Amino acid sequence: MNIGLLGQYVINGMMLGMMYALVAVGFSLFFGVLDVIQFSHGDVVTGGAFAGLAVYLGLRGVLHSSSLLLVLVLMGAVVAMALLGIAIARGLVLPLRSAPALNTLLLTLMAGTVLRESIRLFFPNGSQPQRFPPLLSERAIALGSLTLRVDNLLLLAAGATLIGGMHLFITRTRLGLAIRAVAQDEETARTSGIPFRKVVLLTFAIGSVLAAFAGVMNGLYYNEINFGMGLLLGVIGFSAAVLGGLGNIYGGILGGFLFAGLQTVGAVALPLASAYKDVFAFGVVILLMAWRPTGLIGERASERV
Amino acid sequence: MEPNRGFSNRLAALALVAIATAGAAALLWVESDRAILILLLGIAIVAFGAGRIGILASLMQKALQQRRTIGTGAFLGILLVGFVFREDHFSLFLIGRVLLITLACLGLHLEFGAAGVVNFASAAFFGVGGYTAAVLSARTGIPHLLVLVSGGCASALIGSLLLLPLLRTRGHYAALITIAFGLLFRTFVEVNDSLGGPQGLKLNGFKFLGLQFNDELAAGPIHASFYENYVLLASVLVAIAFVLVQRLESSWLGLALDAIRLDEVAAASFGFEVARWKILAFTLGNFLIGVAGALSAFMVGFLAPNNFTFPESLTLVSIVLLGGIGNAWGLAVAAFLVVLLPEKLQILQEYRYLLYAGLVILILRFRPAGLIPRPMRRYLGHSA
Numbered sequence: 001m002n003i004g005l006l007g008q009y010v011i012n013g014m015m016l017g018m019m020y021a022l023v024a025v026g027f028s029l030f031f032g033v034l035d036v037i038q039f040s041h042g043d044v045v046t047g048g049a050f051a052g053l054a055v056y057l058g059l060r061g062v063l064h065s066s067s068l069l070l071v072l073v074l075m076g077a078v079v080a081m082a083l084l085g086i087a088i089a090r091g092l093v094l095p096l097r098s099a100p101a102l103n104t105l106l107l108t109l110m111a112g113t114v115l116r117e118s119i120r121l122f123f124p125n126g127s128q129p130q131r132f133p134p135l136l137s138e139r140a141i142a143l144g145s146l147t148l149r150v151d152n153l154l155l156l157a158a159g160a161t162l163i164g165g166m167h168l169f170i171t172r173t174r175l176g177l178a179i180r181a182v183a184q185d186e187e188t189a190r191t192s193g194i195p196f197r198k199v200v201l202l203t204f205a206i207g208s209v210l211a212a213f214a215g216v217m218n219g220l221y222y223n224e225i226n227f228g229m230g231l232l233l234g235v236i237g238f239s240a241a242v243l244g245g246l247g248n249i250y251g252g253i254l255g256g257f258l259f260a261g262l263q264t265v266g267a268v269a270l271p272l273a274s275a276y277k278d279v280f281a282f283g284v285v286i287l288l289m290a291w292r293p294t295g296l297i298g299e300r301a302s303e304r305v
Numbered sequence: 306m307e308p309n310r311g312f313s314n315r316l317a318a319l320a321l322v323a324i325a326t327a328g329a330a331a332l333l334w335v336e337s338d339r340a341i342l343i344l345l346l347g348i349a350i351v352a353f354g355a356g357r358i359g360i361l362a363s364l365m366q367k368a369l370q371q372r373r374t375i376g377t378g379a380f381l382g383i384l385l386v387g388f389v390f391r392e393d394h395f396s397l398f399l400i401g402r403v404l405l406i407t408l409a410c411l412g413l414h415l416e417f418g419a420a421g422v423v424n425f426a427s428a429a430f431f432g433v434g435g436y437t438a439a440v441l442s443a444r445t446g447i448p449h450l451l452v453l454v455s456g457g458c459a460s461a462l463i464g465s466l467l468l469l470p471l472l473r474t475r476g477h478y479a480a481l482i483t484i485a486f487g488l489l490f491r492t493f494v495e496v497n498d499s500l501g502g503p504q505g506l507k508l509n510g511f512k513f514l515g516l517q518f519n520d521e522l523a524a525g526p527i528h529a530s531f532y533e534n535y536v537l538l539a540s541v542l543v544a545i546a547f548v549l550v551q552r553l554e555s556s557w558l559g560l561a562l563d564a565i566r567l568d569e570v571a572a573a574s575f576g577f578e579v580a581r582w583k584i585l586a587f588t589l590g591n592f593l594i595g596v597a598g599a600l601s602a603f604m605v606g607f608l609a610p611n612n613f614t615f616p617e618s619l620t621l622v623s624i625v626l627l628g629g630i631g632n633a634w635g636l637a638v639a640a641f642l643v644v645l646l647p648e649k650l651q652i653l654q655e656y657r658y659l660l661y662a663g664l665v666i667l668i669l670r671f672r673p674a675g676l677i678p679r680p681m682r683r684y685l686g687h688s689a
Binding site for chain 2: 036037039092095096099101102103105106107109110111113114117118121231232235238239242275276278279282283285286287289290293
């Protein structure tokens, strides 16, 4: 295998890993503050991509600068999904806190279905895959046999910046401190005067913003989005979060890249090749859960009775 | 119990069954969208009114004392409706489909409603049964009744591959495993060429004791559509499964399953073998789902990956939920409505997943016990 092809695989794996990590961090954040899994998170990713596309379709006649369009597309996706995340937390997750966990699970699964179906039914021609506009420069840099596309590098850099920013936000700001406090011990956090509801809503907004970004990134990278893409991203993002240990956002990042690496290696090494790549991915999810049900880093496992 | 009260209970049970049968027949009979809407509105108003004055509750309470009467009555009711619509292909097909979905949901009910083992891959297990039936009937000469059983066994067997991860996890993690399996199955049959790929597989009709199920049924002057065969077989299967599930639930096995569902840790500390009961429920449930899938494949005569998607699994879960988790009767009613309405009301067809998901959200938010809540366990004729 030559360097060029290898480089292509590495870039592809990194891109996948970045997307998975962004989704996984969302799952981990939600689990941290509320101990719930928000199963519609994958569809929030789709929602972000489609919100971005809608902004683009609405503005492309008016604006011609693609960088300005890109900023507006991102803002549209981010704002819409932040609001959606808050709505899901307020309307569905918080009211069911005292109900059995199964109900929250079903509720968020169904919320995901509502979101997915709404996109399919109400987005113009939504049941077909949609072309996502290439808003980044399509120039490529050639390094010997290796060609690097500028837009891919920009996406990777943006993703890394976002995750780095998340890290700074969680560790260096008062709000981040509040989120960590709630995640660690809700009651103590409440008695120290942390507004629990607000922190939860904020966390859901942040997680959904990351998902929106992952959605737009997915669109820019593949130049195509469809209403069902969130299902795969959600399942893999959740597995990545579990793999890294739920509630631990660094674990989520690690899990995301690990999973992407596994998938890329699988795609290269498996003789059956690309047709079975999703089968392989889901099989790996199941095997990993069988092997390490609570992740590589491990979740506190004891149970209070 | 005085004989008098027993009689009035039995009467209540029969009345309830008669009303349900009449309602079902009426829904099958009307054709235009408007007539169906008016009928549904009428049923809703009557049900709401009866619920308000308390007739419905007392009727149900009385009727539930006589489960055997309801069961026999419902079985006869299905046969009667099947007889009335004997020449109407479409109605019979719908009845058959309702019955098979009920059968699958009974399996799901064992897993989900009784033992609390989540399964979001029910459509995939349904598909495993169907594909097994297609392959076995096309490539071997195994009698078709055995093919149905093999469909169930294949489904149970593949389900048992998931048991290890499922037993080591619970709640969200277990849900993730079944979701991943459902998606895996769908992509697998889509890319696997020997299983027909995206185009799917065709099946020849069911044969049983020299009887060709795809031939018209004729007895003297009475002719019936070939779907009648499937309706009869499916109603027998549903009846068997129903008796099995009800017996199981009212036995100490059901008690063990209840204990595990309600609190695994407490159940384990009281000496219940959590793993054993979960395995039992999951395997038996998948067996029923697989049998339903196999017969459904014969009845439809065609299989494609698109019939076994994640939203289909969620639809089956919605049926179990709408009927009130853990209530087998409610489940049958919910299966009827969920299968029939989108077929009858063409406007609903496209929006059905959205509608079911929305309905389930509303129910979980505002009526978490389901439309018809789980009945209390009864001992020696007294409710606990």
